[in-house]
Amino acid sequence: xxxxxxxxxxxxxxxxxxxxxxxxxxxxxxxxxxxxxxxxxxxxxxxxxxxxxxxxxxxxxxxxxxxxxxxxxxxxxxxxxxxxxxxxxxxxxxxxxxxxxxxxxxxxxxxx
Amino acid sequence: xxxxxxxxxxxxxxxxxxxxxxxxxxxxxxxxxxxxxxxxxxxxxxxxxxxxxxxxxxxxxxxxxxxxxxxxxxxxxxxxxxxxxxxxxxxxxxxxxxxxxxxxxxxxxxx
Numbered sequence: 001x002x003x004x005x006x007x008x009x010x011x012x013x014x015x016x017x018x019x020x021x022x023x024x025x026x027x028x029x030x031x032x033x034x035x036x037x038x039x040x041x042x043x044x045x046x047x048x049x050x051x052x053x054x055x056x057x058x059x060x061x062x063x064x065x066x067x068x069x070x071x072x073x074x075x076x077x078x079x080x081x082x083x084x085x086x087x088x089x090x091x092x093x094x095x096x097x098x099x100x101x102x103x104x105x106x107x108x109x110x111x112x
Numbered sequence: 113x114x115x116x117x118x119x120x121x122x123x124x125x126x127x128x129x130x131x132x133x134x135x136x137x138x139x140x141x142x143x144x145x146x147x148x149x150x151x152x153x154x155x156x157x158x159x160x161x162x163x164x165x166x167x168x169x170x171x172x173x174x175x176x177x178x179x180x181x182x183x184x185x186x187x188x189x190x191x192x193x194x195x196x197x198x199x200x201x202x203x204x205x206x207x208x209x210x211x212x213x214x215x216x217x218x219x220x221x222x223x
Contacts, residue, residue, distance in 0.1 A: 009152070032209055043116070043202055043214030044155070089155060093209070098143050098162045099170065100204075100212055104154035 003027045004092050006103035014111050019077040021106050023090035026071065030092040034100065035064060035075045038087045047088075048075070080110045115139070118203050118215040125222050131190040133218055135203030141213075143206045144186035146170075146178065148199040149217075155202065161186055193222045 005024045013019045021035075031052040036044035050057040050064045050073070057064050063076045077084055087107050091100045119134035137144065143162050147155040147170075157170030159178040167178050175197060179187045186205075190197055198221050206212040 006154075034211055036214075041121075041217065041219070043204075043217045046211040046213065049211055091155075091212075095209065098168075098208065099145065099157055099160050100206075101157070102147070102155035104152060 002104070003030075004090060004101050004103040006088075006090060006106050008106050009104070010107040010109070012109045012111060013080045015082055016079045019075075019080045019084065019108055019110065021075040021077075021088050021090075021108065023073050023075075023103055024071060025073075025092050027092070027094065027101075028071070029094040029097075030101075031095050032093045033064070033066060033073050034091045034093075035062075036089045036091065036102075037084075038089060038105070044089060077108075080108075082110050082112050084108060085110050116203055116205055116213050116215040118201075118218050120218050121216060123218060123220045125190075125193050125220065127193060127195060127222055129190075129193045129222075131193050131220070131222075133188040133190075133201055133203075133220070135186045135188070135205075135215055136184050137186075137203075137205040137213070138184065139205060139213065140183065141205035141207055142183075143208065143212075144180065145204040145206075145212065146176075146186065146188045147202045147204065148172070149202060150199050158188065195222050198222045 034049040038044040161180040204212040
C-alpha cells in the first residue's frame with residue numbers, strides 16, 4: 001500500500017510561470033515532510049521540508065504548503081526556470097521511526 | 113560540505129554473484145539507508161540502520177542484507193544477484209527528523 005502518493009507522473013510548465021507539484025499521504029502519524037529534486041544519474045538533493053506544526057514553509061523560489069486535514073502537501077516553484085527540469089519526490093516520516101517514505105515522483109519539464 | 117559517497121557509479125554483475133555496495137558518510141550521522149529507484153515505483157526502502165550494528169528491514173528487504181560495523185559505513189549485500197535486482201541503488205544518511213543526504217547512486221546491471 002502506497003503511503004505517499006504523487007498522482008501526476010509528469011508536468012510541463014512555461015519558463016517564468018508557477019509549477020505546482022502535489023503529494024498525498026495516508027498515514028496520519030507522519031509529522032515531517034520533505035521535497036527532493038533528482039537529475040538523471042545523480043542522487044536526490046534536498047529542497048525544502050515542513051513539520052506538521054506549520055502549514056507553510058518558504059525558501060527562495062520554493063514554497064511548501066501542508067494541509068493536514070486533507071493529508072496533502074504541495075510544492076510551488078515561482079518563477080520556474082529551465083534548470084528546474086528534474087524529477088521531484090516528496091517524502092514523509094513519523095517521529096521515532098527513523099525512516100523516510102517516498103512517493104513515486106513527478107517529472108517536471110520547464111519549457112524555455 | 114556534507115558528503116555521502118558510494119563506492120561505484122556503475123556495476124555489471126552476473127546472475128548468482130554476491131555483490132557488495134559500499135557507502136560512506138562523513139557527517140557523523142546516526143541513521144543510514146539503502147533505497148532502490150525504479151521507473152514508476154519511486155524510491156523504495158530496502159534496509160536502514162539507526163546505530164552501529166543495528167539494522168531494520170525496509171519495505172523490500174528480500175534478497176538483500178546489510179552490514180554496519182562502523183558509524184560512517186553502511187554496506188548493502190546482494191546474496192545471489194538476480195536480474196530483477198537491476199536498478200539504481202541510493203544510499204543516504206541523516207540525523208533524527210532532519211533531511212537525509214544522498215550519495216550519487218550506483219547503477220547496477222545484473223546479466
